[in-house]
Amino acid sequence: MSRFLSKNYEKLVPYTPGEQVNVKVIKLNTNESPFPPSPKVKEVLSEEVIDKLNLYSDPELKELRSAIAEQFGVTPDMVFCGNGSDDVLAFAIMGFCGAGGKLCCPEISYGFYPVYADIFGVELEQIPLKDDFSIDANNYIGKNKNIVIANPNAPTGLTLTFDEVEKIVASNPDNLVIMDEAYMAFCGESCMELVKKYDNLLVTRTFSKSHSLAGLRVGFGIGSKEIIDDLNKLKYSFNPYNLNTLSIKAAAAAIADNEYYDDKIAKIVVTREKTISQLRESGFVCTDSKANFIFASSNKITACDLAAELRKKGILVRYFNKAKIDNYLRITVGTDEEMQTLINAIKEITEA
Numbered sequence: 582m583s584r585f586l587s588k589n590y591e592k593l594v595p596y597t598p599g600e601q602v603n604v605k606v607i608k609l610n611t612n613e614s615p616f617p618p619s620p621k622v623k624e625v626l627s628e629e630v631i632d633k634l635n636l637y638s639d640p641e642l643k644e645l646r647s648a649i650a651e652q653f654g655v656t657p658d659m660v661f662c663g664n665g666s667d668d669v670l671a672f673a674i675m676g677f678c679g680a681g682g683k684l685c686c687p688e689i690s691y692g693f694y695p696v697y698a699d700i701f702g703v704e705l706e707q708i709p710l711k712d713d714f715s716i717d718a719n720n721y722i723g724k725n726k727n728i729v730i731a732n733p734n735a736p737t738g739l740t741l742t743f744d745e746v747e748k749i750v751a752s753n754p755d756n757l758v759i760m761d762e763a764y765m766a767f768c769g770e771s772c773m774e775l776v777k778k779y780d781n782l783l784v785t786r787t788f789s790k791s792h793s794l795a796g797l798r799v800g801f802g803i804g805s806k807e808i809i810d811d812l813n814k815l816k817y818s819f820n821p822y823n824l825n826t827l828s829i830k831a832a833a834a835a836i837a838d839n840e841y842y843d844d845k846i847a848k849i850v851v852t853r854e855k856t857i858s859q860l861r862e863s864g865f866v867c868t869d870s871k872a873n874f875i876f877a878s879s880n881k882i883t884a885c886d887l888a889a890e891l892r893k894k895g896i897l898v899r900y901f902n903k904a905k906i907d908n909y910l911r912i913t914v915g916t917d918e919e920m921q922t923l924i925n926a927i928k929e930i931t932e933a
């Protein structure tokens with residue numbers, strides 16, 4: 582630490598991202614898609630677009646907000662885009678919960694929520710999950726605090742139903758409910774249509790997982806025009822050009838290519854179900870994950886040891902050294918081939 586860091590940030594514990602590597606490994610540790618992005622993305626990143634990089638990007642993000650609005654049947658003024666959905670979450674938690682405001686989230690969930698609460702001075706309540714790792718919706722009904730929930734939750738992959746989400750949103754009319762739908766494309770019940778009915782709901786999504794564009798850094802939030810206006814006010818006070826021209830073009834092309842992504846997402850879901858069955862047959866306990874990852878615990882080897890052994894075989898998975906989940910691994914669903922290599926490696930390790 583230098584002598585210059587503000588006292589406010591001395592004790593900050595930053596988010597730890599999953600490792601990125603250059604050597605050839607099977608990378609099942611950060612929930613990226615194993616498939617390349619839509620070919621339409623390549624087509625729009627033309628020389629003509631590159632030649633125009635001397636100009637600032639469009640701070641209103643008109644092209645991208647319209648493309649997203651069209652997909653979800655809302656108007657562009659209900660769409661806010663960020664440099665990844667982390668950016669959207671940061672603006673929302675800063676703006677609606679910051680400087681002494683109150684927020685609650687599940688105790689086991691996306692690791693960034695407590696980090697944002699910390700940096701923005703938010704009073705955070707972390708609500709325990711049930712013993713089976715599911716979220717008890719009753720804990721959030723009439724909570725009278727802002728709420729952020731990942732649905733499907735991470736790293737468990739478990740979901741809340743549409744009705745449960747609606748009850749949470751309807752019973753907290755004076756607080757913002759953020760539903761983080763980063764993994765919703767992989768088969769949950771989205772609450773997106775509720776943004777037209779409730780003015781206290783912000784639904785966030787990302788191109789990183791379902792749209793094979795983690796490296797592009799684009800995410801978005803959909804909510805009432807008033808919420809989006811507030812987010813824009815914050816954005817224009819901080820970083821008006823939060824998306825670059827290439828990201829805007831690429832993301833707009835990707836979101837319109839439903840045919841390509843429906844196929845890739847369907848493949849990932851089939852592979853997920855197959856891998857979960859195989860793991861259960863070899864004595865693993867797995868949650869019924871509805872995301873592009875599996876949450877699994879072996880009865881033969883600790884999660885920590887298994888992660889280390891897999892690593893020796895060139896397979897990266899995510900281990901969380903955290904109470905209650907420290908005997909589970911979060912394993913991203915890769916291609917069918919990659920998952921077969923994983924299953925074989927696990928057999929070698931546990932039967933050795």
Ligand SMILES: *Cc1c(COP(=O)(O)O)cnc(C)c1O
Nearest residue numbers: 665666667691731763787789800
């Ligand atoms: C990956 C993830 C995000 C952030 O994704 P971006 O790459 O920043 O768009 C947000 N929420 C959850 C639950 C995630 O797993």
